[in-house]
Every structure is written in C-alpha cells, then in structure tokens.
Amino acid sequence: MARVELKNVAKRYGSAQVIRDLSLTVEDGSFTVLVGPSGCGKSTLLRMVAGLEEISAGNLEIAGHKANDLDPVARGVAMVFQNYALYPHMTVARNIGFALKIAGHDKADVDARVSQAAEVLQISHLLDRKPANLSGGQRQRVAIGRAIVRDPQIFLFDEPLSNLDAELRVSMRVELARLHRRLKATMLYVTHDQTEAMTLADKIVVMRDGEIEQTGTPEQLYGDPDNIFVAGFIGSPQMNFISAEARGGTLRLASGATLPCPQALSGPITVGIRPEHMVPQIGRSHTIDVTVDMIEYLGGTRYLYGRLPDDTAIVVEARDRVDITAGEQIGVTFNENDVMFFDAAGKRVR
Template identity: 55%
Template sequence: MPALSIRNVVKRYGAAEVIRSLSFDVSPGEFIVFVGPSGCGKSTLLRMIAGLEDFQAGEVAIDGRVVNGLAPWQRDIAMVFQDYALYPHMSVAANIGFSLKMAGIDRKAVAAKVDRVAQVLQIGHLLDRKPKALSGGQRQRVAIGRAMVRDPKIFLFDEPLSNLDAKLRVDMRAEIKQLHQRLGATMIYVTHDQVEAMTLADRIVVLKEGRIEQIGTPSELYRAPASRFVASFIGSPAMNFVPVEVADGAITLPGGERIPTPSAHAGRASFGIRPEHLSLGGDGPALRGTISLVEPLGADTLVTIASGEERVLARLPGDVAPVPGEVVALTFDPGRGALFSVEGRRV
C-alpha cells in the first residue's frame, strides 16, 4: 500500500488553475523531492497534502485512508517550514515537546521522547537554550526535532534550508539525508535547488506550471530527460542546446557536420549535450567556436565558446588553461546527446 496516493488533484485560484490533475504514489520509506521553478505549484501541492490548502477535485490518501476532509492535525503528518516557526519564549526542549504536551501526554514520557530526538539530532546540549541563542542550523534541527517527536507517518519539508548560508546548507543537506537513512521514514521535500533534489531524493517529481514533467530517480532524470525543460533544470551547469536539422537519418550541427541518428524525427530540432560531456580535442563530432569566457574553479574549468549566435559551455579539467579568443573544437560522444523537438519533447 502506498504511504501517500495522489489522484487527479486540481487546485484553482479563481480562474487560474495552478495544479492540473496530478496523480502519483509515494512508497513507504521513500524520499520524494518536488522540484521546479518559482510558481510551478510545488509548495501548493505540499500544503494540499498537509491539509493547509483545499482543492477543487481529486483525492489525497495517506496509508490508504482518504484525508480530503480531515484537518491537518488529523492526518498524522509533520511539517518543517522554511522559517522554523519556533516559540521564542520557550526552551529548545519545550519547543520540541510542545505538541506532545498539548496532546496531554505524561510529562516523563514527553521528556524521554524529547531526549531521544535530541540525541539523534545531536542537540542534547542545547535543550535549555532559547531559540535566540541558537545558530540557523541549530534552529533548523530544533524544527526537525519538533516534527520527529510526533512519529508521523509522513514528514513534509517546505524549502527548509533556504534561509541558511551556502556551507550550512551543504552540511544540513547531509544531515537530513542521514536522518532519513536512520529513520526509514517517508519524506516529501520541496526545493527549487536541483542540487538539493539530486543529492537527497530517491525519486524526483519535476513540476512545470502545475503539471508533472517527469518522475524518476536522479540518475534517470539526468541520463534520460523526457523534455528539454527537465534536461535544462536537472544538472549543473545546465545542458547546452544547439539548433539542428534532422533529415535522412542524420543530424546536421550548426557547423555543417552530420552525425547519424536512429530518430525518425525530421526537420528542425534542438541537440542537447551536457558541459561535462564535452572535451578539447579527441575523436568524434565537434562543436566549433571561439572561446569567449574562461572560469577557473580549481578542480574544473568552465569554458564558454561562441559558435555563431550560440553559446556552448564545457566543463573541462582544472589543469586545462585555454585562452579567450582561441578557436577550438569541443568534441563529444553522440550517444551522450539528446534530441528535442521544437515543442520541447525528447525525440
């Protein structure tokens, strides 16, 4: 039985349809990430699951029980928000145990649960502090602990790391992944950061304008994107796209070079190749142009070439030192490319 089942849910604000008949299942213990640009509906969908947003059609079921008409506290879920939402006048221990206290649970039982959760999150030494005495990462651990103490069926995370600096985001991302491995709990996580999605998820739901573009493992989305949108959103740096013509079983690149293709598509299309799949020199077809920008990153060097009106980015080894203005050929393995129709679907 799925831990969560979404069936044909529709959400409208007036005449605007922001969630468009979505359906998918989440397995018990799975870590699912909703990802997409701002306004795609990912946070709205999460709030619908939590019971914080109503919807006009469809069905949400948790552990086989339809929860459409249930209040948030009746759904056996716990939510971690972007802004922590801690009570400033309460200690860390009181914040974590507040929901249990309100449920009338015995004080000793509450203290034992709070202590267990604090040890898992490595904040046992902070239990007597107030939120103002904590760092951003510590506050986020307290917010996660407040969710954990309830032993919910599903954890919901709404961009919980957005307020943290870059290094702390990386650290907290690792902690959330390790927490999931220890608990084996069902978790649903919303982010606009595709790196977070790739590193955390068992499966990713890519959303665009209230629709599901693709659902798959991080590897599936990276290696076999179903659309140009998914190909451009998953992967960092983003995939390159160049206009091509397809005819007689061959793709004609901007420079006139032809490469064979099994695709039955004919006419205009876009050929996509990831920056890390391009190299200087070597065998194979090539995209030729003039180096316009070199960005040394230590282990890697990002090189941008101008090929006519197109810009192509390559991720090269860090010891490569090309010179702006140099004319180069970026070679690639055609089998690592992807062909997309003018409508954006993979062909």
C-alpha cells in the same frame, strides 16, 4: 510510516488553475522530492497533503484511507517550513516539546521524546538555550525535532534549507539523509534547488505549471530525460542546446557543423549535449568551434563558458590541464552516443 497517493487532484483559486489533474504515489519509507521553478505548484501540493489547502478535485489517500476532509492534526503528518517559527522566549527543549504539552502528554513522556529527538539530531547540549543563541543550522534542527517528537506517519519539508548559507546547506543535506536512513520515514520534500533534489531523493518529481513533467530516480532523470525542460532543469551546469536541421540522415547544426543522425529524424531538431560530454580538443571528427568568453576554475574541474559562431551559448567541462585562455577559439568534440535529440515541441526523440 505510510504511503501517500494523490489521484487526479486539482487546486483552483477562482478561475486560476494551480494544480491540474495530478496523480502521484509516494511510497512508504521513500524520500520523494518535488522540484521545479517558482510558481510551478510544488508548495501548494505539499500544503494539500498537510491539510493546509483544500483539494478542489480528486482524492488524497494516506495509508490507504481517504484524507481529503481530515483535519491536519488527524492526518499523521508533520511539516517543517522554510521559516523555523520558533518561540523566542522558550528554550530548545520547550520549543521541541510544546505541541506535545498542548496535546496533554504528561511531563515524563514529553521529556523522554524531547531527549530522544535531541539525541537523533545531535543537539542534546543545546536544550537549555534559546533560539537567539543558536546558529541557522541549529535552529533548523530544532524545527525538525519539533516534527520528530510527534511521531508522524509522514514528514513534509517545504524548502527547509533555503534560508541557510551555502556551507550550511551542504552539511544539512547530509544530516537529512542520515535522518531518513535512521528513521526510515516517508518524507515528501519541496525545493527549487535541483542539486538538493539530486542529493537527497529516492524519487524526484519534476513539476511545471501545476503538472508533472517526469518522475524517476536522480539517475533516470539525468541520463534519460523525457523532454527538453527536464533535460535543462536537471544537471548543473545545465545541458547545452544547439539548433539543428535533420535531413537524409545528416544533422546540420546552426553553427555549420554536421553530424550523422537517426534516419527517423527530419526537420527542425534541438541537439542536447551535457558539458561533461564535450571535450576541448582540436583535430578530431565532429568538432565544433567555440569562442571562450570566461573560465570558471573549481580546482580539479574548469568550466569554459563560450559561444558558437551563431552566438549559441555553450558550457564545456575541462578536466584535463589544457592551456586555454578567455577570448580564444577552440575546437570541441563529443561522442555521438552522448547526444540527445528533441523535436520542435521539446519532446525527446529516442
């Protein structure tokens, strides 16, 4: 396996700047996930590592060697795309081993590698089938098997699960996590789905507009975001944001409620509170009024979707069996230690 280093890389298409002076290290054997909204540059960055896009500025190093000008086949990477791109007239075995055959490997070596990859992916019983006779999850396993047989230094995944239905996506996440543990491979994975990122990653890289907003473990990004963008992007449902004004150690919310706040804060402030930290309970200090518009029932958990008196949208997680109905006004309380503060520029105030 190998370490990947991107040093001040940029990508331009004419006057359009897609990646801006970006530096990132993907550690040997890690599962690093690039996440962000559509158009943030994450797939472009992955294709630059693969050699499918030219690097406009900066350096790419793979296993300590400069790789900017290396052909894709010489970089020791294998890429799995959103589109499986399987040959419909070939069996699973031939699809998996095709690249090895073209590269001149003898039949015995090809058969051995195909058999080993199929065993790892639990598709040995499918080797004689053609893609038309496979489910979406099985086709994705074949595409991954095609990458495994090449014995790459780095696996690159570009939104590989986005074409699957919700149930298959969950099961394939489990399969990918198992595959990473088994192969101990360096994996760089692109998705716009923060749930996928939180489930799979050793390290998450949150991108926006061609730049890195923050990197860290899932726990770090969720519990200690650097700015309002990361705080809102990581977590489902997303963090609640309430406008406030800080003055003299008191924080007055737009809804009219007041909270104590750090003395250092002054002026317009955004208060961030996650849904699970808001408790529907009347009669305690620091309670705010919420009108419930809709209740999402998920078995052991309910999410109350509502609004404050100033019409700010609020989501509250309700685990206790509290008798609440849509249209009702309730009180919500929270622990001051769970509140995050963001300044007028959206930066976290710690």
